[in-house]
Amino acid sequence: MLKALFHILIFPGLGFLFVFGFFVEYADRKLYARFQNRIGPPWFQPLADFIKLISKEEVIPEEADSTVFKLMPVFAITASAAAILYIPTLGERSVFAFSGDVIVVLYLLTIPTFTYFLGGWYSRSVYSMIGAVRSLTQLFAYEVPLFLCILAAALLADTWSLSGMVVFYSHHLGYWFCNIIGFGVALICLLGKLEKVPFDIPEAETEIVAGSFTEYNGKLLAFIRMSFNIEMVAGASLLAAVFLPFGLHLPAAVMFLFYLVQIIFIVAVISFLRSLFARVRLDQMINFCWKYLAPLAFLQVLFNLILKVVLPR
Amino acid sequence: MHNSEHYSEDVKIPMGPQHPSLKEPESFLISLRGEKITASSVRLGYNHRGIEKACEDRTYTQGLYLIERICGICSHSHSTCFSQAVEEIAGVEIPARAKYLRTLIGELERIHSHLLWLGVAGHEIGFDTLLMYTWRDREVVMDLLAALTGNRVNYGINTIGGVRRDISSKQKEEVLKGVAILETQTKYYIDLAKNETTLLKRLQGVGVLSHEDAVRLDAVGPTARACGVKRDVRKDDPYAAYAELDFKVISVNSCDVYGRTLVRLGELMESYSLIRQIISKIPEGAIAVKLPRKIPAGQAVSRYEAPRGEDLHYVRANGTEKPDRVKVRAPTLANIQSVSKMLEDRYLADMPIVIAAIDPCFSCTDRLIAIRDSRNKEKNTVTWETIRLKGIEWYKGQGIDFKSLNKKLTESF
Numbered sequence: 001m002l003k004a005l006f007h008i009l010i011f012p013g014l015g016f017l018f019v020f021g022f023f024v025e026y027a028d029r030k031l032y033a034r035f036q037n038r039i040g041p042p043w044f045q046p047l048a049d050f051i052k053l054i055s056k057e058e059v060i061p062e063e064a065d066s067t068v069f070k071l072m073p074v075f076a077i078t079a080s081a082a083a084i085l086y087i088p089t090l091g092e093r094s095v096f097a098f099s100g101d102v103i104v105v106l107y108l109l110t111i112p113t114f115t116y117f118l119g120g121w122y123s124r125s126v127y128s129m130i131g132a133v134r135s136l137t138q139l140f141a142y143e144v145p146l147f148l149c150i151l152a153a154a155l156l157a158d159t160w161s162l163s164g165m166v167v168f169y170s171h172h173l174g175y176w177f178c179n180i181i182g183f184g185v186a187l188i189c190l191l192g193k194l195e196k197v198p199f200d201i202p203e204a205e206t207e208i209v210a211g212s213f214t215e216y217n218g219k220l221l222a223f224i225r226m227s228f229n230i231e232m233v234a235g236a237s238l239l240a241a242v243f244l245p246f247g248l249h250l251p252a253a254v255m256f257l258f259y260l261v262q263i264i265f266i267v268a269v270i271s272f273l274r275s276l277f278a279r280v281r282l283d284q285m286i287n288f289c290w291k292y293l294a295p296l297a298f299l300q301v302l303f304n305l306i307l308k309v310v311l312p313r
Numbered sequence: 314m315h316n317s318e319h320y321s322e323d324v325k326i327p328m329g330p331q332h333p334s335l336k337e338p339e340s341f342l343i344s345l346r347g348e349k350i351t352a353s354s355v356r357l358g359y360n361h362r363g364i365e366k367a368c369e370d371r372t373y374t375q376g377l378y379l380i381e382r383i384c385g386i387c388s389h390s391h392s393t394c395f396s397q398a399v400e401e402i403a404g405v406e407i408p409a410r411a412k413y414l415r416t417l418i419g420e421l422e423r424i425h426s427h428l429l430w431l432g433v434a435g436h437e438i439g440f441d442t443l444l445m446y447t448w449r450d451r452e453v454v455m456d457l458l459a460a461l462t463g464n465r466v467n468y469g470i471n472t473i474g475g476v477r478r479d480i481s482s483k484q485k486e487e488v489l490k491g492v493a494i495l496e497t498q499t500k501y502y503i504d505l506a507k508n509e510t511t512l513l514k515r516l517q518g519v520g521v522l523s524h525e526d527a528v529r530l531d532a533v534g535p536t537a538r539a540c541g542v543k544r545d546v547r548k549d550d551p552y553a554a555y556a557e558l559d560f561k562v563i564s565v566n567s568c569d570v571y572g573r574t575l576v577r578l579g580e581l582m583e584s585y586s587l588i589r590q591i592i593s594k595i596p597e598g599a600i601a602v603k604l605p606r607k608i609p610a611g612q613a614v615s616r617y618e619a620p621r622g623e624d625l626h627y628v629r630a631n632g633t634e635k636p637d638r639v640k641v642r643a644p645t646l647a648n649i650q651s652v653s654k655m656l657e658d659r660y661l662a663d664m665p666i667v668i669a670a671i672d673p674c675f676s677c678t679d680r681l682i683a684i685r686d687s688r689n690k691e692k693n694t695v696t697w698e699t700i701r702l703k704g705i706e707w708y709k710g711q712g713i714d715f716k717s718l719n720k721k722l723t724e725s726f
Contacts, residue, residue: 036445126326130345130661197439198511206334206437206665278511279439281662282348 007096012089017081020263021229022046027264028232028271035275046229053222061215063124072119073216073223079111080231087237088166090256097163102154105162105238106147112231113139113193116202119224120212131211134282135195135202141289142192142199148297149182149189153242156304162241169245176245178307182300183243185293187266190235191273192285194228198277199285236266323351325711326661330359334437334665337675341652341668342711345661353656355649360676368639373399373473373608376636380626381467383641384677386429389415389422390619391626391641391677392471397552398615398628399473399636403608409554411475413595416554417488418462418470419617420584420591424495425454426620427577427584430672431502434574437665438515443505450498457491460484475601485592492585499581506574516571520655520667523568530651533644534622535580536671538564539572546618558590570670606634619644621672643677 007013025046033040060066086101086108088094094101113135120132154160156175157168169176192199203211210216213224240262250258280288323344330338338359344352364383368376381392393415400407428451435443455465461484462468470476480488506512522532527540537544545562547555563579565572612629622644631637648671655667708714 036442037449038445126324130324130326197441200439201662204439204662206439207662209333275442277440278435278443278509278515279662280511280514281660283660284514 007085012084012095014081017084017230017233018226020260021226021233022050024232024236024263024267025225025229027267031268031271032275035272050222050226053217053225054219056218058218058220061123061125064215065122065124068118068122069215070220072115072122073220073227076112076115076119076227077223077230079108079115080227080234083108083234084230084237086162087234088163088241089237089259091252092166092170092255093163097161099164100160101162102150102160102165105234106150109193109231109234109238110139110143112227115227116212116224119216120214123212123215125215127208127210127214128212130208131202131214134208135212137282138192138195138199138201138285141286142189142293145185145289145293145297146189146193148294148301149179149186150238150242152182152297152300152304153179155301156308158308162238166241170249173245175311176243178304179243179300181296181303183239185296185300186239186243187269187273188293189289190239190266191270192289193235194232194270196270197274198280200279201282201285204279232267232270233263236263236270239266327711328664334668335675336433337673339673339675341664343656343661343664348660348662350656350659350661350664353653355652357649357675358679361679362676365639365641365680368636370635372606372634373636376639377471377473378467378469380639380641381469381471383643384674385466386426386674387422387619387621387624387677388467389418389471390617390624391643392468393419393553394615394617394619394624394626395628395639396471396473397617398613398626399608399630400604401613401615402611402628402630403473403604405474405602405604407475407602408599409596410479410598411600412554413591414476414478414480414600415471416558417480417588417591417595418458418468418476419553420587421454421458421461421488422468423620424581424584425451425458426672427581428454428495430577430620430669431574434570434666434669437669438512440512443502443512446498447502450495453491453494457488460487472601474604475599477601479600480595488588489592492588496582496585499578499585503575503578503582506571506578513571515663515666516569516574517567518569518571519659519663520570520573520670521568522651522655524566526651526654527568530654531647532622532651532671533647534619534672535573535576536622536648536651538562539576540568541566544623546616546623550616552615552617554591554594557594558587560587570666573670607632608634608636621645621674622647641677643674645671645674645678646680649673649678 009015026041026043029045030040060069083105085096086094086105088097117132117136120128120135123129154165156178157165159165159168195202203213208214213221216224240259244262323346325342325344328341328343329335330340340356340359342354342356343350364379367379371379377392377395380395381388383391428447432444432447432451435441435447458468459465461480462470462478470478522536522540524541527537527542532540532542533544541564543562543564546552547560548562560583563576563583565575567575608630610630610632612627615626615628617624624644625642627638627640628636629638652668652671656664659667
């Protein structure tokens with residue numbers, strides 16, 4: 001019981017996620033700034049922003065449904081923080097590993113997008129409502145290729161558990177290289193999930209102010225930003241566990257360090273990608289996802305099915 | 314569809330007067346069906362400053378500095394245009410060196426304006442990296458302007474009858490050095506604009522204004538030239554030193570936002586060549602002639618190719634030291650008519666870039682027209698309260714109700 005509480009509250013749960021989330025946000029902002037030839041923020045900037053927002057007055061629109069409006073940021077944080085409990089961070093096994101946890105993780109990582117939709121929709125502002133509909137429309141575009149890529153990796157490893165996949169790929173080191181297409185596709189999907197350029201359509205500043213989050217301010221906005229950080233950590237951890245060589249039979253401390261390096265690597269790739277492109281339009285994004293990403297993901301599934309027959313176990 | 318009535322209801326969303334995509338307050342009200350724009354309306358008038366009227370109370374020299382503050386980007390365009398008109402009325406020919414210096418500052422201003430526009434366009438389509446890069450490079454030309462004139466924005470270099478500062482040979486070298494840096498960077502941006510996929514996807518085929526519409530709606534500047542309308546005051550009606558300089562009028566036929574980008578990038582390259590010519594050809598001599606304080610009665614229209622298009626000033630003098638009437642037609646006023654046309658059948662996501670593509674400057678544009686009943690001699694006075702109520706009624710007509718807000722306000726006071 002105490003051990004479970006420790007896992008949920010301290011490591012790899014909320015405590016760790018808050019700290020690492022700030023660091024990941026800092027890394028993302030700093031790298032993005034450097035790619036753009038700017039100096040970028042100092043290391044404590046995310047924390048300072050958080051404290052500033054927390055101390056601000058909270059204004060809830062009169063028209064908004066205040067219960068939903070207040071609850072959604074909390075739900076978003078909870079869902080992505082819960083997902084990390086099933087993703088291996090310290091060693092090869094996640095804290096609550098069971099067969100089938102891949103599905104639970106994917107499900108939990110979808111919830112934040114729904115909360116952004118509901119929060120935006122119940123803000124009752126035109127910008128929020130358009131942003132809310134956009135985030136849901138976008139969900140249907142990137143979610144399928146992302147699921148297919150993870151499915152492909154799971155097929156090759158012959159397991160429905162993330163920890164099982166880590167164990168499998170650490171014993172068959174050459175195999176993770178077979179999933180390289182899937183890794184690329186999943187990274188692009190993660191950009192959509194995290195609403196980053198070129199897929200920051202739901203919160204396109206110059207069109208709909210801040211999309212779903214237009215009406216959010218103060219503490220609630222701080223929570224939403226935090227939930228994005230945690231989602232970034234959880235999403236990157238998922239990709240790292242599935243697509244990057246993870247368990248290398250090293251001591252736990254070294255493995256954990258290795259895990260941090262992997263997350264930073266994925267975050268760096270994301271910041272690099274988002275400094276390269278212009279924001280695409282919603283129709284172009286959906287076109288792109290279904291025309292290119294989904295077939296590529298299918299190709300990966302097919303490839304892995306063939307590999308499974310051909311390669312020795 | 315059983316609930317087709319529900320579908321036919323368009324969502325009205327206000328873009329402005331306060332909106333992140335607009336740098337100045339201006340109201341665009343658009344109706345949306347899904348992501349598609351079904352109707353749009355432009356409402357100007359949030360930035361009126363009464364500059365034309367204020368000029369009538371000032372001497373010509375004082376008015377020049379006020380005119381310069383019409384626009385923060387093309388300040389030199391307005392002040393040159395105004396002084397040209399006054400000089401024409403006074404019948405004065407300014408020295409050749411002054412003409413070259415005016416042209417030099419004008420071209421540097423065009424470079425700074427076009428680079429600024431490129432960055433803003435990048436930001437409007439969510440390409441912030443382009444914004445950061447272009448604005449970094451823009452600093453080079455801003456430093457040049459500051460070195461030549463002493464100011465970054467309102468240069469204050471013009472005076473009626475010439476310019477106020479001369480250029481030294483050391484400054485000439487600095488200008489050439491800066492231009493060389495900018496030229497390499499601009500080549501990079503041209504390459505980027507031709508090859509970057511997401512940029513092409515967001516710009517090509519967006520905000521189409523046909524050649525006929527551009528002529529009919531009287532578009533000017535890069536907006537017109539991107540529709541194949543080869544209009545450029547520098548060529549058609551040369552002023553300052555342009556008659557002695559060699560340059561091309563850049564125009565493309567793609568009629569879309571992408572064309573407007575290419576035209577501006579091409580004009581940047583032309584400006585660099587123009588500046589090199591100016592530096593090599595600039596004659597020696599005086600930089601200004603002295604004009605009498607009192608300008609003889611008369612009137613003149615002066616045209617100037619500002620970075621955004623043709624700028625037009627009308628000045629009427631009555632023989633005193635103050636003008637009788639000053640009228641300014643900034644390029645945005647000519648271009649704003651075409652925005653509704655460009656937005657037809659486009660997506661909401663295209664709205665910011667389509668508006669930005671005409672490079673709008675709303676504070677240049679706002680004018681007040683008072684219509685008075687000639688039979689009724691009494692002035693029609695409108696009180697603040699009437700305006701407030703009228704505003705509330707207008708917003709109610711647009712589907713925005715302030716009733717609950719009003720109740721709250723009256724309760725709290």
